[in-house]
Amino acid sequence: MNKKIIIFASTFAALVACSESDKAAGGTIDDQNAASEKQVREWLNFGTEWNESSYAKFEGGRSAVSDDGNGVRVECVADSASLAMTMQIYNSSEVSTMSGNKLVNSCDSVFAEFKAECDKVPNSEFYTPSNGCKDDAFEAACRVKHVGSDSANKLVSEYVHIASERCNVMTGNAQSSSGIYWITMSSPSTELNGSSSSIFIEEDSVITPVRDTAITVNYNRTLENYVLQFAENTEQLSFDEHVIAYNGYSGFGCSNYSKNLMNKTDHPTKNSPVYQMDTSDIWMCFPMTAKIMDEHPRGANCRYFVISDYDGGQPVGHVLSRFADDAIEFTSVFRSVAPGGACGVTGMILSVAFLIEDCENEFNLTAPETIDNSFTSESWKCGEDNRDVEAYGEWFSGKLIEN
Structure with missing residues (x-):
């Protein structure tokens, strides 16, 4: 990142x-x-x-x-x-x-x-x-x-x-x-x-966003399937177990929502890059995930946090690989480069977001360290831009549809 x-x-x-x-x-x-x-x-x-x-x-x-x-x-x-x-x-x-x-x-x-x-x-x-x-x-x-x-x-x-x-x-x-x-x-x-x-x-006047109730859920877009585009297995690359959704193009509504959370002086995680969000607001950053959660309700005591961040040098995959009180680790996924070659990238920057679920009330999140890692995919190579890889869009944890 x-x-x-x-x-x-x-x-x-x-x-x-x-x-x-x-x-x-x-x-x-x-x-x-x-x-x-x-x-x-x-x-x-x-x-x-x-x-x-x-x-x-x-x-x-x-x-x-x-x-x-x-x-x-x-x-x-x-x-x-x-x-x-x-x-x-x-x-x-x-x-x-x-x-x-x-x-x-x-x-x-x-x-x-x-x-x-x-x-x-x-x-x-x-x-x-x-x-x-x-x-x-x-x-x-x-x-x-x-x-x-x-x-x-x-x-x-x-x-x-x-x-x-x-x-x-x-x-x-x-x-x-x-x-x-x-x-x-x-x-x-x-x-x-x-x-x-x-x-x-x-x-x-400010335009109030309205929830789109016609969202279609693509049940193949699980976080596991996301990382398997880049790695042979989830031991090589995986999301932290507390991450239940990722959106690689979270849009202006999510950016504005995150900015408003950041500006709240009474917010419990004000000194952290992580912001707690109301369950009823999840759709602003993760519309498909919110619809799944409507159909498959989670525990009543669960808390939810959003991490909104930016990246550069597209295309890049994004994984939040560790989430803890003391550190948050992001992993940027890059294409492998052939000998003597180079990967063409853009100069654009996208806003990406991760949704965290805390049902055990285990996080205080006052000032965790942010760590940036990188992972080079051997299966996602330069010069194969037509390969069916989707590094962006919304993806959700498979455990949301287990019950």
Whole structure:
């Protein structure tokens, strides 16, 4: 597990070919093969013409996918600062953009991070019409040519999650947030400092999540079957016996729920990465598991805890291998590498969650040590991306359906 939470709106590393090519230096638009200023402006304003109804709102921002499914725009505002992030796929190229406004002390670092992510990718070209940060704002774009063969729908879906998590972190760090804010830039002539722009900020009420009662249970998705995708047997790799569910794409509802638990001053596990949750709230992070527990009730005295964490360098398997008062051990599962080869990974980061069951009231969980382990799978190899391995999604303990 990567405990350093670096939520960055980028899928560059997943998309590129293996050969290095010349790059447009420092955003030079005069190069023969570089994009024109008009083209860069079109990239930056991708999605600004879409109707309000096109956007899905989440806590901290909003997102919308283009009608053809080949592009996405994500926007968020925290305090007075705002970010707009887009990604488009066309003609075997991927273009990501980021625009920041009123970022104050973070402007230079956010801009530098975006540029560094672009520069380290083969076949990339970086553009900055704003010439870096100016008046606490910037605009930047990165084009990557000769992208990989992943489907556009998959890449767009991953980008929405990454950029939205970036918004969640941005909102979570805000000093004041009385509601949800949306930002729309209405025209290509909008100035960065907002002095003559038509940017407007509208406050909206928090949307209360509603439980989906139509969840379908896949009874093959047990934790044992999960680890057997990577190991020969459960002696090599296994979940701690107290783990009853894992969700490798727990979503925004779970992230927000975990954040709210973390902010409770009276929470019994405030100094721990583990948070106790009400049984009635399990569905927010583990909808399939919650339905199973409705059909197969557990003991009345059982307590439940959620551990929400982040990872990086996809694809990676995730196992919570030990859960105790003194230590919590995570195991990241990696593909094996052929001699002389290398595993291609993405730069995206996903939110993952584990559900712990304590029916013996044996845990105090005041300040356990967090330990990160790794496991290299000999059966899950690089170059076999089409192999039927599912490192993410929701999985549950088989003991939940034994009675």
